Amino acid sequence: MGMTVVEKILARASGLHAAKAGDVLEPKVDLAMSHENAALVINQFLEIYKDTGLEPRVWDSSRVAIIFDHRVPAESPKTATNQKKVRDFVARHTISKFHDIRGDLGGICHQILPESGYVRPGAVVVGTDSHTTSHGALGAFAFGIGATEMASVWTLGHAVNVEVPATIKVEVHGSFRPMVGPKDLILRLIGLLTAQGANFRVIEFHGETINTMPTSGRLVICNMSVEAGATSGIVPADGETLQYLREEAGVKDPVDPVLPDPDAAYEKVISIDVSTLEPQVACPHTVDNVKPVGHVLGKRINQVVIGSCTNGRLDDLATAAAIVRGKKVAQGTRMLVFPASGRIYQRALEQGYIADLMRAGAVVMNPGCGPCLGVHEGALGDGEVALSTTNRNFKGRMGNPQSEVFLCSPAVAAASAITGVITDPRTGGA
C-alpha cells in the first residue's frame, strides 16, 4: 500500500523508509515557530534545564523562528516586557529568523514564514499557534503545538511521540464563479465536516481547482483546516509551489516536493464541485455553523474586519479595494483593514489599494493579528456584530462575549461594509 504525503514526510523525518497512520514516530523538526508566546516557551525551556548542570542551548538556532504579531505594537506594559524578554533571548541564542515589530520585515507569522522562504515542501514545521496548519499550502507537514511541547523541541530538535495521522482526501473540481473563492470553499468544507470532523486527521487537497489555485488561496484553505479539527491541511507541492518559492520567497536552492503515492491509503475521500458554490458565511458562535450568504442577507453589522493570517494577502486587499473604490463605508459601520505583512502593505500602497480603501472610509491598521483574537485593537461593544475575514467566531473571540462574529470572504466583507448589512457581493446593495 502506498503512502500519503504526511506518511512520507514523517517517515523521512524519522529516518524510515515507510510509515503508516497510527505509527508513533519522533520526527526531526525543520522549523520551529513561535510568536509572543515564545515568552512562555522560554520559561518552560529553562525549566527543562533546571538542576541539570547543563547550559540551556537551543538545538539549532537557525531552525527557530520568532515573529511578533499578536500584540503589535505592544498594547500593555506586560506585553512589552514579554517582548523584551524574548528579544533578549533571541540575541543570546543568535536566533536569526526573528521578525520584530517593523514595517519592512514584520507581519503575521503565517505570512512571514512563506514569504521569507522558511517553509519548504516536505518539511516538518511546528508552531505554537493552531493556524500553523497554513504552511501545508507549500507541501509541508505543519501543525500547532503548545508552549511546553515547543520547549521540548527547542531542547531535542525533534517532536516526541507523534502519532502519524490518518488522511482525508478532498478532491475539488470546477471553477469558482465571480466573487467566490478559496474562503468560501473552506467554509463550505468545514460546514460539511463539522468542527471536529477532521480531529487527529490531515486533510490532503487535490483536484483541478486546487491545481489552478495560487499559493495565497492554498494558504487560506490550509489555514482554516484546523477549524474542522485537522492536525494539518496539505496541498502537495507542484509547479505553482516552486514558482512561489522562487519568485516570491527568493528560494534559490533545490526543492524536493513530496507527493502521495497513487495507491495511498485514505481514510475517506470527499469530492466538492465549486462551480455552483455560493459565497459562504459562518454564523455565531461556531465556525461550522456555515450558511450560504443568501440565508443571512440584511443582517446589520457594526464592524467589518479584513485581514489576518487567513485573508490579509495582496489579492484579498485587491478584491476589497475594487469593491469599495469610489464608494463609501456605510454610516454606523466601521471598516478595519489589517494587511498580513509589511511587504503586502507596501505593495498595496504601490497598487493604490490602500488609497482606495481609505478614501472609502476604511481604517488601515499595521500588519498583525489585530482584533481577531480580542487582545488588541478593534474591540466590539455589547450587542455589536462583526463581519470578518478572520478564522474564528467563538463566543468572546473578539474580546466581548456580548457580541457576535460572522466569518466570510473579503468580497462579502467589502460589499457589506458599503451597505452596512450582510450583502451578496454578486449583487451589491441592490
Place this chain on the structure above:
Amino acid sequence: MAQVVYCIGDDISTDVIYPGRYMATVLPSETPQFAFADDAALNAKLKAKQIPPGSIILAGSNFGCGSSREQAVSTLKGYGLTIVAKSIARIFLQNAINLGLPLVVAPDLTAAEGDDLVIEKDRIINTTTGSSSRIEPLPPARQAILDAGGLIPYTRKILLQRAHATTT
C-alpha cells in the same frame, strides 16, 4: 469519588476556557484567575474556592478546540479540576498530557451536575445513577509522558541521557 460541578456543551473553545485578551499572562501561578473569565458566575465560584480540587467538569465533544494556548490547560490545573469529555481536540489533549491536567475521554457517559463519579482504569462509574461507561485509553506514547510526570521531566530525562552519552 468526585463530583460533577459543571456541565458544559460541545465545541467549547479555548477562547471560552481562557479568553485571548489574557494571553499576556503566562505563569501557571497567575493564569487560574482568568479561568472561564467570560462566565462570571463560574469564574467567581472558582476564585472563591467554592469548587473543591478534584471536582469534575463534564464536557461534550471536541472540548478545547481552537487556539493552541497552553494557558487554557494551566488555568484549569490551577484549581485541581478533572476534565471528563466525550472527545477532546488534539492540541488541548496534548497540552493537558504535557502539563499533567487529569482528563478522561468517556464517549458514552451520561451524568448531570451533582452526580458523583468514580474513575477507574478503563471505566467510569456514575454512582448517583448506577451506570458505568467505558474510558477510551490514551495511546501508549502519550501515556509514557503522563507516567513521567509531564513533558518537562520527560524531556529532561532524554536531555540528561544524551549529555551522559556524549561525556562517556
